[in-house]
Amino acid sequence: MKSARAVREECEDGGDGAAPHRAASGGLVRLTPHALEASAASLVRLHEPERMNLLGLLMRGLLSANLEDPGLRARALALRGSIDVRAGDMHVTLRFAAEGVHIAADGTSANARVSGDMKSLLGVVTGAGMIGPVLRGRVRIGGNPFLLLRVLPLIRARAGGARAEGDHPALPRAEARP
Amino acid sequence: MKRALVAIVGADNVLDSESDLEPYREDYCEADPVDPSFVVFARTTEEVQVIVKLCASGRTPITPRVAGSNVGGLALPAPGGIVLDLSRMNRIVSVDTADMYAVIEPGVTQADLKRHLLERDIPLTFGFSLAPPDTSVLANCLLGGLTNRSLKYGDQSQWVSGLEVVLPDGSLVRTGSWALSDSAFGLVPFPDVSGMFIGWQGATGITTRMAFQLWPRHRLNKRLFVLTYSAHGTFEAVRRLCRTELCDDIGGLSWPSAKMMMGVKNPYPEPATGEPTFFLYVDLTAETAAEMALKEGVLEQILADIHRKGDRVEEPLDVATLLRVNPALGAFAEFPVELEFLTNHGGGGLTWIGTYGPLSRFEDGIAAGTEIMVRRGFPPLIVTRPMRGGHYGVLRFVAIFDRKSPEEVARIRELNVELLEMVTDKGFVMYKTPPWAWEKLRGRIDPGMLELMRRMKRLVDPLGIMNPGKLGF
Ligand SMILES: Cc1cc2nc3c(=O)[nH]c(=O)nc-3n(C[C@H](O)[C@H](O)[C@H](O)COP(=O)(O)OP(=O)(O)OC[C@H]3O[C@@H](n4cnc5c(N)ncnc54)[C@H](O)[C@@H]3O)c2cc1C
Numbered sequence: 264m265k266s267a268r269a270v271r272e273e274c275e276d277g278g279d280g281a282a283p284h285r286a287a288s289g290g291l292v293r294l295t296p297h298a299l300e301a302s303a304a305s306l307v308r309l310h311e312p313e314r315m316n317l318l319g320l321l322m323r324g325l326l327s328a329n330l331e332d333p334g335l336r337a338r339a340l341a342l343r344g345s346i347d348v349r350a351g352d353m354h355v356t357l358r359f360a361a362e363g364v365h366i367a368a369d370g371t372s373a374n375a376r377v378s379g380d381m382k383s384l385l386g387v388v389t390g391a392g393m394i395g396p397v398l399r400g401r402v403r404i405g406g407n408p409f410l411l412l413r414v415l416p417l418i419r420a421r422a423g424g425a426r427a428e429g430d431h432p433a434l435p436r437a438e439a440r441p
Numbered sequence: 442m443k444r445a446l447v448a449i450v451g452a453d454n455v456l457d458s459e460s461d462l463e464p465y466r467e468d469y470c471e472a473d474p475v476d477p478s479f480v481v482f483a484r485t486t487e488e489v490q491v492i493v494k495l496c497a498s499g500r501t502p503i504t505p506r507v508a509g510s511n512v513g514g515l516a517l518p519a520p521g522g523i524v525l526d527l528s529r530m531n532r533i534v535s536v537d538t539a540d541m542y543a544v545i546e547p548g549v550t551q552a553d554l555k556r557h558l559l560e561r562d563i564p565l566t567f568g569f570s571l572a573p574p575d576t577s578v579l580a581n582c583l584l585g586g587l588t589n590r591s592l593k594y595g596d597q598s599q600w601v602s603g604l605e606v607v608l609p610d611g612s613l614v615r616t617g618s619w620a621l622s623d624s625a626f627g628l629v630p631f632p633d634v635s636g637m638f639i640g641w642q643g644a645t646g647i648t649t650r651m652a653f654q655l656w657p658r659h660r661l662n663k664r665l666f667v668l669t670y671s672a673h674g675t676f677e678a679v680r681r682l683c684r685t686e687l688c689d690d691i692g693g694l695s696w697p698s699a700k701m702m703m704g705v706k707n708p709y710p711e712p713a714t715g716e717p718t719f720f721l722y723v724d725l726t727a728e729t730a731a732e733m734a735l736k737e738g739v740l741e742q743i744l745a746d747i748h749r750k751g752d753r754v755e756e757p758l759d760v761a762t763l764l765r766v767n768p769a770l771g772a773f774a775e776f777p778v779e780l781e782f783l784t785n786h787g788g789g790g791l792t793w794i795g796t797y798g799p800l801s802r803f804e805d806g807i808a809a810g811t812e813i814m815v816r817r818g819f820p821p822l823i824v825t826r827p828m829r830g831g832h833y834g835v836l837r838f839v840a841i842f843d844r845k846s847p848e849e850v851a852r853i854r855e856l857n858v859e860l861l862e863m864v865t866d867k868g869f870v871m872y873k874t875p876p877w878a879w880e881k882l883r884g885r886i887d888p889g890m891l892e893l894m895r896r897m898k899r900l901v902d903p904l905g906i907m908n909p910g911k912l913g914f
Contacts, residue, residue: 312705316713317696320703324767351755352715368713381668382756389765420765 303330306339306363318348319355319366322418325388326357326364329417339364339417344410345371348418349378357414375406375414389420442499446481446523449491454482454529465509465517465524469784469791471842471853472514472875477504479523484530486607486649492525493647494611496906504908505643507547507577511584512791513875515642519909525647527577533557534650540626541565542602544652547579551777554578558658565655566590568597569776571824573784576777579651584873585640587826587835589690589724589776590656592683595829596797598639602627603652606638609645609902617652625652637897642873643908645901659726661733662689664773665757667744668717672804674752675719676825680800681743682723683831687736690724693825695811701782701822703769710815722773723757788843792853793824794860794878795837798869800827803836809863810838817856836869879913 304327309315315323330336342359356373358365377384379402387393387402393415396402404411446455456462457479466474478501483489496503502522509516518524531548536558545554552574558565568588570581578597581588585598594600603617603625616635619625628635637645669675679691696718700708712718723740727733737757744754763770772778783791798806803825811821822839838860842849854877861871861878865885871878883891891913898905898914905914 313707314709314713315700315705316716317699317703320700320705321767324703324769328768353713354715380755382758385758385762385766389762 301363303327303336306330306336308363308365310365310367310369314368315366316353316355316368318350318353319368322348322355322357322366325418325420326366329419329421330364332421335417338413342410342413342417344375344407345373346406346410346414347373347376347378348384349376350381350384354378357418359414373406375408375410376404377411378403387415388418442495442501443479445495446479446492449495450481450483450488454484456480465506465526467844468509468514468517469512469789470514470875471790471792471844471850471857472517472877475517475520477518477524478521480526481523482526482529486605486613489525489527489530489607489647489649490611490613492523493607493609496523497610497904500904500906502906502909503647505547505647507580508550508573508575510572510576511580511873512793512795513873513878515584515873515875515908515911517910522909527647530649536561536563536565536655537624538563538565540624541655541657542625542652543567543655544603544625544650545579546650547577547648549578550575551578555777558655564658566658567600567653567655568594569778570597571776571778571780573779574777578653579648582651582653583639583648584642586873587828589692591826591828591835592688592690592830594654594656597653599829600654601635601639601651602654604635604638604648605650606646606648609904609907613649614646619652637901642911644898644911644914645907647907660728661730662724662726663733663737664760665723665725665737665740666760666763666773667721667723667757668755669719669721670717670753672718672807674747674754675721676800676803677752678721678744678747678754679803679825679827679834680831681747682740683800683827685739685743686830687725687739688723689726690722691827692722692724693823694720694722695807695821695823696720697820697822698782698824699770701820702772702780703767704782706782706786708820710818710820717755722760783839783841786841788841788845788849790842790844790849790853791839792842792857793837793839794857794864794871795824795835795873796864796869796871797828797833798836798864798867800831800834802867802869803834806836806864806867806869809867810836810860813859813863814838814840814856817852817859819856836864838864874912876910876913879911883913 307323307326309323330339345356345358347356355366355368383396383401462477465477465480502519503525504518504522505525506516507528527547529548530546532546533549534544536543551569568590570586570588582597582601585596587596603619606614617628638648682688682691696712696716697708725736748754760774764774772780814821819840824837826835828834842853
């Protein structure tokens with residue numbers, strides 16, 4: 264097993280790297296052709312993957328799947344700013360930069376925030392809408408609302424990305440899963 | 442020997458080149474490799490009988506094997522012995538839909554049987570282990586394995602309703618109702634001589650056919666994930682849910698499993714701040730939506746009550762939702778499954794201390810096992826499951842390692858010894874016991890039972906040719 268130090272170094276190669284390019288939070292900038300051509304998975308980087316919490320790993324899966332879509336990829340790469348996502352006591356910060364999205368659980372401040380219990384947040388991500396849960400107090404938002412609005416489509420599970428209910432051979436029909 | 446074997450099964454079914462024997466020298470675990478002299482594929486009971494007679498005449502050790510995925514070196518040969526590969530003996534002989542049992546050969550895999558039932562639209566099912574799809578249903582029944590139907594119906598050996606076995610002298614025996622009736626409905630009411638072959642790791646005979654019970658496949662099913670934040674909350678939920686008798690399965694996985702499934706090969710041994718410590722996956726089945734809603738309602742009530750009393754547990758999440766968020770979790774959507782994070786991680790090594798034990802002691806066992814694994818630098822990957830209505834449960838400590846690194850293998854061996862001592866002290870019993878563990882336990886097992894086992898083994902296998910080296914023989 265690697266030492267914690269080795270882990271950190273491995274994950275920091277290329278690391279955030281976003282700072283010099285960062286525009287004002289929530290701002291949109293011109294895209295680098297390199298990032299547009301990179302594989303979706305390589306555009307979503309985890310800070311210290313071996314220590315990353317479950318929420319960060321879920322987010323990586325979701326963003327990697329979504330960034331396969333050229334439209335969403337262009338949107339993500341044009342976005343600058345950071346958003347703190349908190350599910351229960353777990354939280355991660357998503358930083359949008361020229362090179363892609365960087366996910367960290369280091370507690371640094373962000374330009375916008377969204378928090379709630381896991382079930383409600385998953386509901387938002389899978390398309391239940393934000394307004395209802397916010398009104399019911401199950402999801403809370405704060406910070407730059409424009410950034411939040413721009414990020415939301417990027418963290419929505421798409422029917423074609425991750426498989427939607429009913430598409431999976433196992434679900435929901437009883438015949439498919441013994 | 443080779444000529445005689447070729448005469449029985451044909452040249453295509455006898456292997457002896459170094460490259461062909463390579464896959465049979467070792468399995469996933471840390472056991473030392475052993476070279477067989479031949480690998481022989483049998484396709485019929487008659488062939489098995491003749492091969493066994495041949496081995497008996499030359500006192501050649503013989504090890505039956507299908508996929509070799511038992512994770513304990515149980516299908517590794519004795520030096521110079523032959524491996525009898527039964528994977529080509531893979532007929533589903535019959536499925537009795539009226540009396541709900543199937544008769545299968547050893548090479549029938551989890552995937553084969555599932556496909557057979559689905560393709561014919563037979564409304565019956567069986568339990569799936571987390572073992573790869575190409576593993577033998579029969580072998581896991583003989584080993585008393587655990588599946589996603591074990592909460593309801595017990596370990597897989599309890600579903601066996603009849604065996605056809607080639608004894609070490611080549612003679613054939615049928616056990617259970619099959620000994621008299623044309624229906625293999627059950628092991629009762631004769632003395633249960635099937636026990637001579639169940640749990641014996643192939644050391645008493647070669648089972649060539651098995652009748653075993655199937656279960657109704659209900660119209661609706663749902664798998665729900667429950668995130669929990671303490672061992673007490675987790676197993677309080679498990680124990681209470683067991684007593685509702687509403688769940689088909691309540692699998693439990695500690696936090697590293699989800700991370701490994703989502704691509705983190707070596708999670709840091711401590712959970713991240715605020716992270717759930719366990720995930721329960723609860724299977725519900727029902728005939729109608731109302732029945733399903735009722736079951737879900739009871740589940741939610743119990744979880745809410747536990748939460749209210751101070752153990753944090755989240756509301757159940759449908760696996761379909763989780764799948765949409767991260768397809769990597771698809772491994773838990775459909776069984777049988779290839780858990781690549783365990784079987785295909787580069788280093789090749791997989792090992793565990795898998796036990797059956799009292800559910801009331803799970804928190805204690807988990808705390809002690811976690812301490813040992815973390816102290817030794819391993820993420821505490823733990824798999825649990827209540828069995829047979831909750832009368833006991835599975836507690837399994839799992840580790841992956843690099844088989845090519847002698848240092849890693851040495852670390853793994855030390856880890857397993859310490860875990861074995863800990864679980865045994867706490868009253869858990871290791872299943873599919875590998876030879877090294879049997880040696881450690883031998884001094885603690887009731888001497889009367891050991892002596893009886895020795896006599897039984899001598900009775901059926903006086904030459905000691907059947908899978909030598911297992912269970913201390
Ligand atoms: C990733 C992974 C997950 C797993 N999860 C589970 C799980 O959830 N539950 C579980 O129970 N197991 C599990 N296992 C363990 C293992 O896969 C099962 O024990 C499996 O069913 C064994 O089948 P096999 O074909 O690999 O048997 P083998 O390993 O080939 O044989 C197992 C034993 O049976 C003997 N044997 C084989 N055929 C016969 C025969 N015809 N007559 C007499 N003896 C015979 C062999 O000599 C050996 O001792 C898992 C394994 C892996 C790799």
